[in-house]
Amino acid sequence: MSQLLTSTTSTATDLYAVDAEGLYKSFGKAKAVNGIDLRIKPGEIVAFLGPNGAGKTTTIDMLLGLSKPDQGSVTVYGKSPRQAIAHGQVSAVMQTGGLLKDLTVRETVELTASLFAEARPAEECLERAGIKDIGDRLVVKCSGGQQQRLRFAMALVSDPGLLILDEPTTGMDVEGRRDFWNAIHTDARRGRTVIFATHYLDEADAYADRIILVRRGQIVADGTSAEIKALASGRTVKASVSDLEQTAVAALPGVDEVELRAGMVTVHTKDSDAVARYLLNHTDAHDLEITSHNLEDAFLALTSDEN
């Protein structure tokens, strides 16, 4: 029985939403994408997280067939990106462009729908994007966040299996970002695959099932946010101490770094128990504090140029 289940499952996931192998893309001397392999299953919500210039947009452009890799291959639902787009299986939400200021929100979606042989009703797209109540508003009167939700509504017209968003909330205020992501997330629960690029850690943490950290054109980590946090592994142990043999602490298993300053010792370690035990049993350490790293630390550790 379990074998039957396994084989059924593997057949169902054989067709990746995105399957990219050995992608390379240079602009002159800049190796924008320098060897990226990527497999994304249908239904995943994936964040490409990385600092500016990491290669997120270059990768996304290749997934969308907007540019060709120098090396490597991309398929989207088993097709070339352009074929997948022609079949309405992929839509993109870009940061700018594509909106006519003198139309209303509803007219914009209706116009988009008229371009497709098979389109979802405009009302349904407005509702899914959370902008049904502003259907009569002129585009020019919409806030940045509302315009992004309109682009989202336009992207939904072909009912694509895969939605790709490149830094969709840049420049939005906190409330606009929250409304935008709530609309995306509610929609994604129905099984749509979502890939979004962001340099906001909190956005990746809050809205993605899977985070792919990109740095200098390569994937440096790939996992759930909990897994990414664990990768920049370890904790920080701090304590007040008057006398300490720094080398003894440095020699404890799992210790990465020991710093002693102004009567305070700070230890970065993968084994905080061992450090705490040593400090409390063998030194006069007191006011001991253990903190785990947050996603921001993980992000900085994994994407900094010092690695």
Ligand SMILES: Nc1ncnc2c1ncn2[C@@H]1O[C@H](COP(=O)(O)OP(=O)(O)O)[C@@H](O)[C@H]1O
């Ligand atoms: N059209 C282009 N011409 C020249 N260099 C480019 C071009 N597009 C991107 N780059 C360079 O490639 C690198 C990756 O850029 P990009 O993919 O836009 O990064 P991200 O989207 O992560 O900020 C950067 O160093 C950028 O300057």
Ligand SMILES: [Mg+2]
């Ligand atoms: Mg970019």
